[in-house]
Amino acid sequence: MTGTDFALELRSITAGYGSTIVLHDVDLAVAPRSVVALLGPNGAGKSTLLRVAAGQLQTRSGTVSIGGADLTRARPVRRARAGLCLIPEGRGVFADLTVRENLRLMTPPWRRVGADDVLDVFPALRAKLDQRTGALSGGQQQMVALGRAWLADPSVVLLDEVSMGLAPLIVDEIFAALGELRTTGSAIVLVEQYVDRALTMADHVVLLSRGTVAFAGPAADIDRDAVQQNYLGIDGGHTDLPASPAGHPPGTAAGQWA
Numbered sequence: 001m002t003g004t005d006f007a008l009e010l011r012s013i014t015a016g017y018g019s020t021i022v023l024h025d026v027d028l029a030v031a032p033r034s035v036v037a038l039l040g041p042n043g044a045g046k047s048t049l050l051r052v053a054a055g056q057l058q059t060r061s062g063t064v065s066i067g068g069a070d071l072t073r074a075r076p077v078r079r080a081r082a083g084l085c086l087i088p089e090g091r092g093v094f095a096d097l098t099v100r101e102n103l104r105l106m107t108p109p110w111r112r113v114g115a116d117d118v119l120d121v122f123p124a125l126r127a128k129l130d131q132r133t134g135a136l137s138g139g140q141q142q143m144v145a146l147g148r149a150w151l152a153d154p155s156v157v158l159l160d161e162v163s164m165g166l167a168p169l170i171v172d173e174i175f176a177a178l179g180e181l182r183t184t185g186s187a188i189v190l191v192e193q194y195v196d197r198a199l200t201m202a203d204h205v206v207l208l209s210r211g212t213v214a215f216a217g218p219a220a221d222i223d224r225d226a227v228q229q230n231y232l233g234i235d236g237g238h239t240d241l242p243a244s245p246a247g248h249p250p251g252t253a254a255g256q257w258a
Protein backbone atom coordinates (compact mmCIF):
# COMPACT_ATOMS: atom_id res chain seq x y z
CA MET A 1 0.00 0.00 0.00
CA THR A 2 1.39 3.41 -0.93
CA GLY A 3 1.09 6.51 1.23
CA THR A 4 -1.66 7.91 -0.95
CA ASP A 5 -3.90 4.97 -0.08
CA PHE A 6 -4.24 5.88 3.59
CA ALA A 7 -7.04 8.04 4.96
CA LEU A 8 -4.58 9.08 7.66
CA GLU A 9 -0.90 8.32 7.94
CA LEU A 10 1.30 9.36 10.84
CA ARG A 11 4.96 8.51 10.41
CA SER A 12 7.73 8.63 13.01
CA ILE A 13 5.83 11.03 15.23
CA THR A 14 7.78 12.50 18.12
CA ALA A 15 5.79 15.02 20.14
CA GLY A 16 5.24 16.33 23.64
CA TYR A 17 4.55 19.27 25.88
CA GLY A 18 7.23 21.79 26.79
CA SER A 19 10.40 19.91 27.59
CA THR A 20 8.56 16.57 28.00
CA ILE A 21 8.52 14.19 25.06
CA VAL A 22 5.40 12.01 25.21
CA LEU A 23 5.45 10.22 21.84
CA HIS A 24 8.59 8.58 20.51
CA ASP A 25 8.76 7.66 16.82
CA VAL A 26 5.12 6.53 16.59
CA ASP A 27 3.53 5.25 13.35
CA LEU A 28 -0.21 5.02 12.72
CA ALA A 29 -1.63 4.18 9.30
CA VAL A 30 -5.39 4.14 8.76
CA ALA A 31 -6.74 2.59 5.57
CA PRO A 32 -9.90 4.11 4.06
CA ARG A 33 -13.12 2.79 5.65
CA SER A 34 -11.16 0.81 8.23
CA VAL A 35 -11.45 0.94 12.01
CA VAL A 36 -8.26 1.21 14.05
CA ALA A 37 -8.38 0.69 17.82
CA LEU A 38 -5.73 2.86 19.45
CA LEU A 39 -5.21 1.30 22.85
CA GLY A 40 -2.86 1.72 25.78
CA PRO A 41 -2.81 2.43 29.50
CA ASN A 42 -3.50 5.85 31.00
CA GLY A 43 -0.85 8.31 30.01
CA ALA A 44 0.44 6.20 27.10
CA GLY A 45 -0.05 9.11 24.70
CA LYS A 46 -3.27 8.20 22.86
CA SER A 47 -4.95 11.60 23.17
CA THR A 48 -1.66 13.28 22.37
CA LEU A 49 -1.41 11.30 19.12
CA LEU A 50 -4.96 12.32 18.16
CA ARG A 51 -4.07 15.96 18.88
CA VAL A 52 -1.04 15.68 16.64
CA ALA A 53 -3.20 14.20 13.86
CA ALA A 54 -5.76 17.00 14.20
CA GLY A 55 -3.12 19.75 14.29
CA GLN A 56 -3.80 20.83 17.87
CA LEU A 57 -0.24 19.90 18.76
CA GLN A 58 2.73 20.22 16.44
CA THR A 59 5.11 17.31 15.95
CA ARG A 60 8.77 17.69 16.92
CA SER A 61 9.53 15.36 14.03
CA GLY A 62 7.65 13.02 11.73
CA THR A 63 4.87 13.57 9.19
CA VAL A 64 1.08 13.74 9.12
CA SER A 65 -0.66 12.90 5.83
CA ILE A 66 -4.39 12.94 5.17
CA GLY A 67 -5.60 11.24 2.01
CA GLY A 68 -2.01 11.22 0.78
CA ALA A 69 -1.42 14.97 1.24
CA ASP A 70 1.38 16.01 3.58
CA LEU A 71 -0.32 18.30 6.10
CA THR A 72 2.31 18.11 8.82
CA ARG A 73 2.41 21.87 9.27
CA ALA A 74 -1.19 22.60 8.27
CA ARG A 75 -3.62 24.25 10.67
CA PRO A 76 -6.56 22.27 12.07
CA VAL A 77 -9.09 23.81 9.67
CA ARG A 78 -7.10 22.65 6.64
CA ARG A 79 -6.97 19.17 8.05
CA ALA A 80 -10.73 19.27 8.56
CA ARG A 81 -11.18 20.33 4.95
CA ALA A 82 -8.97 17.42 3.92
CA GLY A 83 -11.41 15.07 5.66
CA LEU A 84 -10.31 14.73 9.26
CA CYS A 85 -12.71 15.09 12.19
CA LEU A 86 -11.68 14.86 15.85
CA ILE A 87 -14.28 14.19 18.53
CA PRO A 88 -12.30 14.98 21.66
CA GLU A 89 -12.77 13.57 25.11
CA GLY A 90 -15.58 15.64 26.64
CA ARG A 91 -17.37 15.68 23.24
CA GLY A 92 -16.66 19.26 22.20
CA VAL A 93 -20.31 20.30 22.05
CA PHE A 94 -21.60 23.70 23.19
CA ALA A 95 -23.75 23.13 26.27
CA ASP A 96 -25.62 26.45 26.06
CA LEU A 97 -26.71 26.04 22.45
CA THR A 98 -29.61 23.90 21.30
CA VAL A 99 -28.97 20.63 19.51
CA ARG A 100 -29.99 22.24 16.22
CA GLU A 101 -27.61 25.17 16.79
CA ASN A 102 -24.78 22.82 17.64
CA LEU A 103 -25.34 20.79 14.50
CA ARG A 104 -25.60 23.92 12.34
CA LEU A 105 -22.47 25.36 13.85
CA MET A 106 -20.58 22.15 13.35
CA THR A 107 -21.58 21.66 9.73
CA PRO A 108 -18.65 22.77 7.59
CA PRO A 109 -19.58 25.60 5.19
CA TRP A 110 -18.59 23.50 2.21
CA ARG A 111 -21.18 20.78 3.04
CA ARG A 112 -24.63 21.04 1.47
CA VAL A 113 -26.53 19.28 4.24
CA GLY A 114 -28.77 20.57 6.99
CA ALA A 115 -28.99 19.69 10.65
CA ASP A 116 -32.18 17.75 9.92
CA ASP A 117 -30.31 15.34 7.66
CA VAL A 118 -28.55 13.91 10.66
CA LEU A 119 -31.87 12.67 12.05
CA ASP A 120 -31.97 9.83 9.54
CA VAL A 121 -28.87 8.42 11.18
CA PHE A 122 -29.56 9.51 14.76
CA PRO A 123 -33.37 9.49 15.12
CA ALA A 124 -33.10 9.80 18.90
CA LEU A 125 -32.14 13.45 18.38
CA ARG A 126 -35.39 14.36 16.59
CA ALA A 127 -37.27 15.17 19.80
CA LYS A 128 -34.30 17.07 21.18
CA LEU A 129 -33.47 19.47 18.36
CA ASP A 130 -34.66 22.59 20.17
CA GLN A 131 -33.44 21.63 23.62
CA ARG A 132 -30.34 23.05 25.26
CA THR A 133 -27.58 20.52 24.59
CA GLY A 134 -26.26 20.77 28.13
CA ALA A 135 -29.65 19.54 29.42
CA LEU A 136 -29.35 16.28 27.46
CA SER A 137 -28.08 13.04 28.93
CA GLY A 138 -24.43 12.17 28.38
CA GLY A 139 -25.38 9.62 25.74
CA GLN A 140 -27.54 12.12 23.85
CA GLN A 141 -24.75 14.70 23.96
CA GLN A 142 -22.43 12.11 22.52
CA MET A 143 -24.99 11.53 19.73
CA VAL A 144 -24.78 15.25 18.95
CA ALA A 145 -21.00 14.97 18.76
CA LEU A 146 -21.27 11.96 16.46
CA GLY A 147 -23.91 13.77 14.43
CA ARG A 148 -21.39 16.51 13.91
CA ALA A 149 -18.95 13.93 12.54
CA TRP A 150 -21.63 12.57 10.23
CA LEU A 151 -22.47 16.06 8.92
CA ALA A 152 -18.83 16.75 8.14
CA ASP A 153 -18.68 13.59 5.97
CA PRO A 154 -15.08 12.99 7.00
CA SER A 155 -12.74 10.46 5.46
CA VAL A 156 -11.42 9.75 8.96
CA VAL A 157 -12.95 10.32 12.39
CA LEU A 158 -10.84 10.30 15.53
CA LEU A 159 -12.87 9.41 18.62
CA ASP A 160 -11.39 9.95 22.04
CA GLU A 161 -13.21 7.92 24.72
CA VAL A 162 -16.69 8.26 23.25
CA SER A 163 -18.20 5.93 25.84
CA MET A 164 -16.60 7.61 28.85
CA GLY A 165 -19.03 7.79 31.78
CA LEU A 166 -21.97 6.28 29.86
CA ALA A 167 -24.19 3.39 30.97
CA PRO A 168 -23.67 0.10 29.07
CA LEU A 169 -27.01 0.35 27.24
CA ILE A 170 -26.09 3.81 25.99
CA VAL A 171 -22.69 2.55 24.97
CA ASP A 172 -24.49 -0.02 22.80
CA GLU A 173 -26.30 2.85 21.07
CA ILE A 174 -23.09 4.76 20.62
CA PHE A 175 -21.40 1.77 19.04
CA ALA A 176 -24.40 1.26 16.76
CA ALA A 177 -23.99 4.91 15.71
CA LEU A 178 -20.29 4.28 15.07
CA GLY A 179 -21.31 1.39 12.84
CA GLU A 180 -23.50 3.85 10.91
CA LEU A 181 -20.60 6.25 10.57
CA ARG A 182 -18.52 3.46 9.18
CA THR A 183 -21.12 2.50 6.60
CA THR A 184 -21.10 6.08 5.30
CA GLY A 185 -17.48 5.51 4.31
CA SER A 186 -15.49 7.09 7.12
CA ALA A 187 -12.43 5.43 8.56
CA ILE A 188 -12.43 5.48 12.36
CA VAL A 189 -9.68 5.71 14.96
CA LEU A 190 -11.10 4.58 18.27
CA VAL A 191 -9.54 5.39 21.64
CA GLU A 192 -11.79 3.41 23.92
CA GLN A 193 -11.89 2.20 27.49
CA TYR A 194 -14.12 -0.77 26.55
CA VAL A 195 -11.28 -2.71 24.99
CA ASP A 196 -13.36 -5.73 23.98
CA ARG A 197 -15.89 -3.58 22.16
CA ALA A 198 -13.13 -1.69 20.42
CA LEU A 199 -11.38 -4.90 19.36
CA THR A 200 -14.65 -6.40 18.13
CA MET A 201 -15.21 -3.42 15.85
CA ALA A 202 -11.61 -2.87 14.81
CA ASP A 203 -9.78 -4.17 11.77
CA HIS A 204 -6.44 -3.05 13.13
CA VAL A 205 -4.95 -2.39 16.52
CA VAL A 206 -2.18 -0.05 17.56
CA LEU A 207 -1.17 -0.49 21.17
CA LEU A 208 0.76 2.35 22.73
CA SER A 209 2.85 1.92 25.81
CA ARG A 210 4.80 4.81 27.30
CA GLY A 211 4.67 6.74 24.08
CA THR A 212 5.91 3.97 21.80
CA VAL A 213 4.10 1.38 19.68
CA ALA A 214 4.08 -1.95 21.54
CA PHE A 215 1.97 -3.73 18.92
CA ALA A 216 0.56 -2.89 15.52
CA GLY A 217 -1.38 -5.36 13.44
CA PRO A 218 -4.70 -6.99 12.63
CA ALA A 219 -7.21 -7.07 15.47
CA ALA A 220 -7.71 -10.78 14.85
CA ASP A 221 -4.05 -11.46 15.67
CA ILE A 222 -3.91 -9.84 19.07
CA ASP A 223 -4.03 -11.70 22.37
CA ARG A 224 -6.95 -9.94 24.10
CA ASP A 225 -5.91 -11.06 27.56
CA ALA A 226 -2.46 -9.57 27.07
CA VAL A 227 -4.02 -6.33 25.88
CA GLN A 228 -6.42 -6.23 28.80
CA GLN A 229 -3.59 -6.77 31.24
CA ASN A 230 -1.49 -4.13 29.57
CA TYR A 231 -4.38 -1.77 29.06
CA LEU A 232 -5.48 -2.00 32.65
CA GLY A 233 -1.89 -1.89 33.87
CA ILE A 234 -2.47 -4.89 36.12
CA ASP A 235 0.97 -6.36 35.58
CA GLY A 236 2.85 -3.16 35.22
CA GLY A 237 2.56 -2.66 31.49
CA HIS A 238 4.84 -3.00 28.56
CA THR A 239 7.45 -5.38 29.92
CA ASP A 240 4.81 -8.01 30.71
CA LEU A 241 3.50 -8.29 27.18
CA PRO A 242 4.22 -11.58 25.43
CA ALA A 243 6.92 -11.43 22.79
CA SER A 244 4.49 -12.11 19.99
CA PRO A 245 0.76 -12.38 19.30
CA ALA A 246 -0.77 -15.61 20.61
CA GLY A 247 0.07 -18.59 18.43
CA HIS A 248 2.63 -16.80 16.31
CA PRO A 249 6.37 -16.99 16.79
CA PRO A 250 7.92 -13.52 16.70
CA GLY A 251 8.06 -12.09 13.23
CA THR A 252 5.65 -14.58 11.64
CA ALA A 253 2.34 -12.88 12.44
CA ALA A 254 0.85 -10.10 10.35
CA GLY A 255 1.06 -7.93 13.48
CA GLN A 256 4.31 -6.89 15.05
CA TRP A 257 5.20 -6.66 18.71
CA ALA A 258 7.86 -4.11 19.45
Ligand SMILES: Nc1ncnc2c1ncn2[C@@H]1O[C@H](COP(=O)(O)OP(=O)(O)OP(=O)(O)O)[C@@H](O)[C@H]1O
Pocket residue numbers: 017022040041042043044045046047048049
Ligand atom coordinates in the same frame (compact mmCIF):
# COMPACT_ATOMS: atom_id res chain seq x y z
N1 LIG B 1 -1.61 19.61 27.99
C1 LIG B 1 -0.66 18.86 28.56
N2 LIG B 1 0.44 19.43 29.11
C2 LIG B 1 1.42 18.68 29.66
N3 LIG B 1 1.41 17.33 29.71
C3 LIG B 1 0.34 16.71 29.19
C4 LIG B 1 -0.74 17.44 28.58
N4 LIG B 1 -1.65 16.54 28.13
C5 LIG B 1 -1.17 15.32 28.45
N5 LIG B 1 0.02 15.42 29.07
C6 LIG B 1 0.85 14.31 29.53
O1 LIG B 1 1.18 13.52 28.39
C7 LIG B 1 1.18 12.14 28.72
C8 LIG B 1 0.24 11.43 27.77
O2 LIG B 1 -1.07 11.90 27.99
P1 LIG B 1 -2.28 11.48 27.05
O3 LIG B 1 -3.49 12.20 27.56
O4 LIG B 1 -1.91 11.64 25.64
O5 LIG B 1 -2.39 9.93 27.38
P2 LIG B 1 -3.57 8.92 27.11
O6 LIG B 1 -2.96 7.66 26.61
O7 LIG B 1 -4.60 9.56 26.25
O8 LIG B 1 -4.12 8.66 28.56
P3 LIG B 1 -5.55 8.85 29.22
O9 LIG B 1 -6.27 7.61 28.88
O10 LIG B 1 -5.24 8.95 30.67
O11 LIG B 1 -6.15 10.09 28.64
C9 LIG B 1 0.75 12.04 30.17
O12 LIG B 1 1.93 11.91 30.95
C10 LIG B 1 0.08 13.36 30.44
O13 LIG B 1 0.24 13.75 31.78
